[in-house]
Amino acid sequence: MRMSKIVRTGACILYPLIIIFGLYVVVHGHLTPGGGFQGGAVIATAAALVLVAFSHREVAGMVRKAVFSAQESLGLLLFIGAGILGLLAGAPFFANILANSGLLFGLTVPPGPNPGELNTAGVIPLMNIAVGVEVWGGLAIILMYLFSATGGEGT
Amino acid sequence: MKKVLVAAIFLVWAAGLCILPLLLSFGNPAATDMDTYFLRNGQAAAAANNIVTSVVFDFRGFDTLGESVVLFTAVTGVALMFRARKEGEEHEDE
Amino acid sequence: MVFFNLPYVAVVVLTLIGLATIVLKRNLIKIFLGITILESAVNLFLVSLGYREGGIAPIYTNAPEGLMVLPTPQALTLTSIVIGVATTALLLSFAIIIWKKYGSIEIGFLRRLKE
Numbered sequence: 001m002r003m004s005k006i007v008r009t010g011a012c013i014l015y016p017l018i019i020i021f022g023l024y025v026v027v028h029g030h031l032t033p034g035g036g037f038q039g040g041a042v043i044a045t046a047a048a049l050v051l052v053a054f055s056h057r058e059v060a061g062m063v064r065k066a067v068f069s070a071q072e073s074l075g076l077l078l079f080i081g082a083g084i085l086g087l088l089a090g091a092p093f094f095a096n097i098l099a100n101s102g103l104l105f106g107l108t109v110p111p112g113p114n115p116g117e118l119n120t121a122g123v124i125p126l127m128n129i130a131v132g133v134e135v136w137g138g139l140a141i142i143l144m145y146l147f148s149a150t151g152g153e154g155t
Numbered sequence: 156m157k158k159v160l161v162a163a164i165f166l167v168w169a170a171g172l173c174i175l176p177l178l179l180s181f182g183n184p185a186a187t188d189m190d191t192y193f194l195r196n197g198q199a200a201a202a203a204n205n206i207v208t209s210v211v212f213d214f215r216g217f218d219t220l221g222e223s224v225v226l227f228t229a230v231t232g233v234a235l236m237f238r239a240r241k242e243g244e245e246h247e248d249e
Numbered sequence: 250m251v252f253f254n255l256p257y258v259a260v261v262v263l264t265l266i267g268l269a270t271i272v273l274k275r276n277l278i279k280i281f282l283g284i285t286i287l288e289s290a291v292n293l294f295l296v297s298l299g300y301r302e303g304g305i306a307p308i309y310t311n312a313p314e315g316l317m318v319l320p321t322p323q324a325l326t327l328t329s330i331v332i333g334v335a336t337t338a339l340l341l342s343f344a345i346i347i348w349k350k351y352g353s354i355e356i357g358f359l360r361r362l363k364e
Contacts, residue, residue, distance in 0.1 A: 030203040031310045035211065037331050069234065076227050083216060094216035099202040109202050109309075116310035121203035127212045127219075134223060135331075138230040142338045145237040149345045161272070169265055176257035182302035190299070190319040197320070198309055206307035206317070210324040222328050229335030233342045 003053050011053035018046040026132035030121040036128040040135025047140040056147040068141040075134025082126045098122035256297035263290035277347065277354040281340045288333045295326045 025032075026039030051059055086095030099122030100108050107120045118125075193206055193214065201209035211219050263286055270283025299322030305313060307320040348354050 030205050030208050031308075032205065033207075033306065033308060035205075035208050035327075037327060041334075065234075072227065072230060076223055079220070079223055083220065094213075094220075096201055096213050099200070107202070109198055109204060111198060113309050113312040113314075114204070116204050121201060121209070122213075124201060124203050124208060124212045127216075128208070131219070131223060135226065138226050139334070142230055142233050145233050146338075146341060146345070149237045149342070149349075165265070165269065168268065169261070172261040172264055175261060176254040179254065179257055179298075181254045181256055181297060182300055184299060184301060184319060187301075187319060190321050193320050194307060194317050204309040206309070206320040207323050207327070210320050211327060215324060218324075218328060222331050225332050226335050229339050232339050236342050236346055 002055070007053050011049050015046040015050055018049065019043050022046070022132075022136075026128055027125065028118070029128035029132075030124045031116040031118065036131025037135055039128075040132040041139060043132070043136045044139030044143065048143050051143055051147050056144070059144070060148070065141055065144055068137040068144065070137075072134050072137030072141065075130050075132070075137060078130035079127055079134065082123050082130060085123060085126075096122040096124070098126075099124075256293065256300075260290050260294045260297070263287075263293065275355050275357055277344045277356060280356075281337065281344065284340070285333070285337060288329070292326050292329055292333075295322045295329065298322050 022039045022043035022045075024039075025034035025042055026036055029035035029039065083094045086097050087093055089095070089097045091097050098104060098106050099120075100106065101122070105119055105122055105125050107117055109117065109120050193210055197206045197209045197214070198204065201213040203209040203213070267283045267285075267287030267290060270286065271280055274280055274283065299319035301316050301318050303316060304318035305315045307317040307323070344354055347359065351358055353359075
């Protein structure tokens with residue numbers, strides 16, 4: 001059964017906005033409520049929307065599962081790499097060496113309530129982005145496999 | 156008889172769980188030393204405004220690593236179950 | 250006194266609903282729903298353990314004055330939620346495989362292991 005024209009057009013309009021909102025949640029994870037896991041889950045709902053609105057076969061013609069698989073592995077590797085960054089600088093594993101250093105994401109925050117500055121928090125934004133990429137790919141590939149297993153014709 | 160037994164077990168469970176709201180007082184946690192330390196020093200040490208994120212990714216980074224690996228393993232398991240099989244490959248489905 | 254502890258009462262009720270669903274239902278999907286309800290009860294218990302009277306969220310961006318709630322239970326709840334999602338995905342895949350192999354997800358049919 002094909003979904004109606006309204007659903008398909010609505011999904012086409014909505015899914016870039018969902019992805020942008022998810023990326024906002026991921027990138028601002030150290031300033032506002034949210035973070036890598038939550039933002040990745042938000043982006044994965046865009047994949048769920050597209051999979052429900054179109055059939056699994058159409059989506060599998062557009063995006064291959066190997067792309068999401070590689071994306072998930074890349075996210076985990078980036079996360080471990082952000083942890084090893086501490087080892088390279090002579091600090092313990094997972095040490096936050098970029099915080100307060102003046103380099104990338106290295107500004108100092110004033111104590112107490114403040115308006116927030118994106119260029120702070122050291123390796124935390126890097127880890128947020130890595131985990132966001134991983135959760136995005138992981139949940140999207142789980143959804144694609146579950147949709148492909150349940151027939152694929154009807155949905 | 157069996158239903159009476161199940162109902163009795165559930166009543167015991169419910170009574171045991173009802174000790175929880177009678178003993179604990181909501182809104183007044185008992186031991187707050189570690190969290191007070193995080194709230195006082197987390198902003199300066201991790202340079203992040205969101206204390207929850209700095210706990211997740213900085214103070215308890217190993218925890219999050221394990222969490223990511225659990226997610227990765229689950230995805231690998233799902234992919235192994237539903238992977239495309241070759242021609243003539245033996246499997247137990249269908 | 251119990252009425253001031255309304256979140257803990259909700260935890261007890263959710264736990265009992267989840268346990269009853271797991272024990273009494275025969276459908277695999279309903280059992281998985283029970284497991285998910287039990288997970289929600291645990292998450293609610295963790296979050297409400299860390300609540301302080303009149304506390305605000307532990308985020309300093311444009312924060313109002315006041316006491317902050319405890320951050321560590323919230324971080325552990327985040328871990329718990331993600332692991333719950335992973336477990337649910339695996340359980341649903343098992344349900345699909347069992348449905349393909351046996352043609353049914355009622356656990357009364359799944360007796361081949363007992364032979």
